Amino acid sequence: MGRKLAESLKTLLNETFEGPGNGGSYYTDSKPNTGIFGTLEGLNAEDASLSIHGSTIAAHADHTRYYLWVVRTMISGVEFEKDWDASWTISQVDETKWAEIKEGLQSEYHSLLAKIDTIDLEEWLTNVNAIIAHSAYHLGALRQMIKELESEK
Incomplete structure (x- = not known):
């Protein structure tokens, strides 16, 4: 099991x-590139920095990366201070910072996937399920923000 x-x-x-x-698809659009990585692909730093409904695409992406890091770090047994507010502070990014955010998100995702094979899932099941729900929420938010961007162009 x-x-x-x-x-x-x-x-x-x-x-x-x-x-x-x-x-x-189980719950996302069944078209190609509809996950978080495909959704962010092709967005430049300028678009990722635009305030849409009080936040930016860059902030959503980095907050999602931070959440993955938090859970992966908890699973690893490392003590740390969570700072949820800091995970929302990104507003303006240049192309270098935007690339770092996307690369960091991919890195945390791949690290978590590898970690799942080594953990006691009974102990960490709620946390892993929470990552799925939390990240799916932000995927929806990102897709809506991009629709807003496209409607303004």
């Missing part, structure tokens, strides 16, 4: 971040 559960969690994380596979 543990292996099947881990594969199920990884499938849902994969859909959230990388988009649905060839077998269809």
